[in-house]
Amino acid sequence: xxxxxxxxxxxxxxxxxxxxxxxxxxxxxxxxxxxxxxxxxxxxxxxxxxxxxxxxxxxxxxxxxxxxxxxxxxxxxxxxxxxxxxxxxxxxxxxxxxxxxxxxx
Amino acid sequence: xxxxxxxxxxxxxxxxxxxxxxxxxxxxxxxxxxxxxxxxxxxxxxxxxxxxxxxxxxxxxxxxxxxxxxxxxxxxxxxxxxxxxxxxxxxxxxxxxxxxxxxxxxxxxxxxxxxxxxxxxxxxxxxxxxxxxxxxxxxxxxxxxxxxxxxxxxxxxxxxxxxxxxxxxxxxxxxxxxxxxxxxxxxxxxxxxxxxxxxxxxxxxxxxxxxxxxxxxxxxxxxxxxxxxxxxxxxxxxxxxxxxxxxxxxxxxxxxxxxxx
Numbered sequence: 001x002x003x004x005x006x007x008x009x010x011x012x013x014x015x016x017x018x019x020x021x022x023x024x025x026x027x028x029x030x031x032x033x034x035x036x037x038x039x040x041x042x043x044x045x046x047x048x049x050x051x052x053x054x055x056x057x058x059x060x061x062x063x064x065x066x067x068x069x070x071x072x073x074x075x076x077x078x079x080x081x082x083x084x085x086x087x088x089x090x091x092x093x094x095x096x097x098x099x100x101x102x103x104x105x
Numbered sequence: 106x107x108x109x110x111x112x113x114x115x116x117x118x119x120x121x122x123x124x125x126x127x128x129x130x131x132x133x134x135x136x137x138x139x140x141x142x143x144x145x146x147x148x149x150x151x152x153x154x155x156x157x158x159x160x161x162x163x164x165x166x167x168x169x170x171x172x173x174x175x176x177x178x179x180x181x182x183x184x185x186x187x188x189x190x191x192x193x194x195x196x197x198x199x200x201x202x203x204x205x206x207x208x209x210x211x212x213x214x215x216x217x218x219x220x221x222x223x224x225x226x227x228x229x230x231x232x233x234x235x236x237x238x239x240x241x242x243x244x245x246x247x248x249x250x251x252x253x254x255x256x257x258x259x260x261x262x263x264x265x266x267x268x269x270x271x272x273x274x275x276x277x278x279x280x281x282x283x284x285x286x287x288x289x290x291x292x293x294x295x296x297x298x299x300x301x302x303x304x305x306x307x308x309x310x311x312x313x314x315x316x317x318x319x320x321x322x323x324x325x326x327x328x329x330x331x332x333x334x335x336x337x338x339x340x341x342x343x344x345x346x347x348x349x350x351x352x353x354x355x356x357x358x359x360x361x362x363x364x365x366x
Contacts, residue, residue: 002197003166003170003191004170005197006187006191006197006200006201007170007173007174007177007178007187008177009201010177010178010183010187010200010201010204010205010208011174011177011178011179013201013205013208014178014179014180014183014204014205014208014211015234015235017205017208017209017211017212017215018208018211018212018214018215018234018235018237019215019230019231019234019235020212020215021212021214021215021216021218021219022215022218022219022222022223022230022233022234023230026215026216026219030216033349035213035216036349036352037345037349038209038210038212038213039210039213040313040314040317040344040345040348040349041206041207041209041210041341041345042182042207042210042304042305042308043305043308043309043314043317043318043321043344043348044317044318044320044321044340044341044342044343044344044345044348045182045186045206045207045321045337045340045341045344046182046301046304046305047301047305047317047318047319047321047322047325047340047344048321048322048324048325048336048337048340048341048344049186049189049297049298049301049325049337050298050301050302050305050322051322051323051325051326052325052326052329052336053295053297053298054298055326056326056329063326070295070298073295073299074298074299074302077299077302077303078302078306081302081303081306081307082306085306085307086148086149086303087148087149087152087153087300087303087304088148088149088152090299090300090302090303090306091152091156091296091299091300091303094295094296094299094302095291095292095293095295095296095299098292098295099291099292102290102292
């Protein structure tokens with residue numbers, strides 16, 4: 001049940017951030033530093049999600065570099081993302097690399 | 106995000122031509138242009154929705170919770186972060202505040218859009234606010250900023266937004282249904298960091314963004330020991346803070362206006 005409440009709460013807060021500036025409640029101008037800060041939020045949060053999910057082992061919960069195929073696959077995906085700028089091609093190439101590496105092991 | 110439609114389905118083209126020729130059709134024309142502009146974005150949206158459907162059920166959410174999250178929350182990255190925090194047993198308050206913080210950027214979208222939508226009746230503003238995702242914003246902002254003001258231009262956002270909404274619900278449902286048939290050896294959970302890589306790499310064109318990515322990534326690793334997945338909030342804060350400090354030092358002429366914290 002608390003999952004539903006969490007979904008509804010995050011949903012309401014997300015709607016509020018989307019609607020707030022369209023409503024008349026919003027001050028016309030936010031401070032410059034706040035506008036600047038909001039610009040960096042997506043990059044920061046997503047990078048913070050990416051690095052642990054690549055480096056931290058599911059089994060041990062510790063950072064591991066040796067025989068970590070996800071590092072190679074992620075580096076390949078970064079190169080592909082840089083040159084193609086395509087979400088789909090990036091996902092497919094990253095997954096293909098990890099499948100190939102698993103297959104050869 | 107700027108995607109050009111390489112081909113136009115003939116049926117759609119004919120429909121648009123037909124409507125163009127009729128009188129008093131600006132609203133429908135804007136609506137259809139919005140749908141047309143949304144079509145190329147589906148290449149990114151549909152696979153993302155499928156991945157979310159698979160991962161949501163995998164993380165222990167019920168099918169209904171996964172499905173309705175797509176309409177209640179309606180934001181790709183934040184939904185995936187929700188399921189990941191949920192699956193690692195994050196307390197309610199931290200989960201809600203982290204996921205909402207991820208969506209704070211939408212405040213900026215609203216601020217840019219309010220210039221074009223402020224005059225509309227409340228019902229319109231509520232509906233368009235609900236549909237204002239990253240993709241819808243990118244698409245309609247491009248249109249609004251290029252075209253001279255027209256009375257019916259908000260129909261563009263409605264058309265594109267609704268297309269994105271329906272395809273998001275549809276692809277989530279496919280993911281929920283298809284998920285159990287996909288074996289674990291496919292490591293589909295790895296598609297999550299890959300999706301995020303695809304989202305952030307194009308934005309890493311300026312120095313402060315690169316600083317934000319590096320600082321946030323490293324602090325996320327360092328603070329893994331924190332309870333309740335608080336590392337994510339700490340890392341986001343460090344990423345934003347470091348980017349602002351680097352902006353501050355890069356633009357001495359703006360130092361009067363900007364503050365590093």
